[in-house]
Amino acid sequence: MSPTEDLELALRGAALRVTRPRLAVLDVLRGHAHATTDEVLSDVRDRLPEVSHQAVYDVLRALTAAGLVRRIEPQGSVARYEVRVGDNHHHLVCRSCGTIADVDCAVGSAPCLTPAEDHGFVVDEAEVIYWGLCRVCSAAPPVLPTLVTTPERGTR
DSSP states (O other): OOHHHHHHHHHHHTTOOOOHHHHHHHHHHHHSTTEEHHHHHHHHHHHOTTOOHHHHHHHHHHHHHTTSSEEEOOTTSOOEEESOOSSOOEEEEETTTOOEEEEOOSSSSSGGGSOSOOTTOOOOOOOOEEEEOOHHHHHSOOOOOOOOOOOOTTOO
């Protein structure tokens, strides 16, 4: 089965019509984990120059609602989209450069889905974001602020 046929089956399985913009967005996301809307739009327009910004937003919204795409929005970051869904994985985010990496649950099969108190909720997803510095940023020498002041103009 071709990659396009896989995408068509996924759309049909989610009761969505198969359209060129939907296929293009899914294909872009399949090759670019944690893509921003602007990145998706740029890559989709390389394939379909006529597609509008609003069309990409609408496709992302429909694919997210259907469960084919997951939207994450780490604090201080724009929304990002990925096609890795259904496994309740988590993310590592670099505080310096913003790089995002997937990480599986640390123990067992999605242990974070069992909160200490559920308050009557039926929990089906947990969003855990680990923050730190990626390998590149943690290896870079720290930039320290200078305490040297420049003389003010007009003073003697």
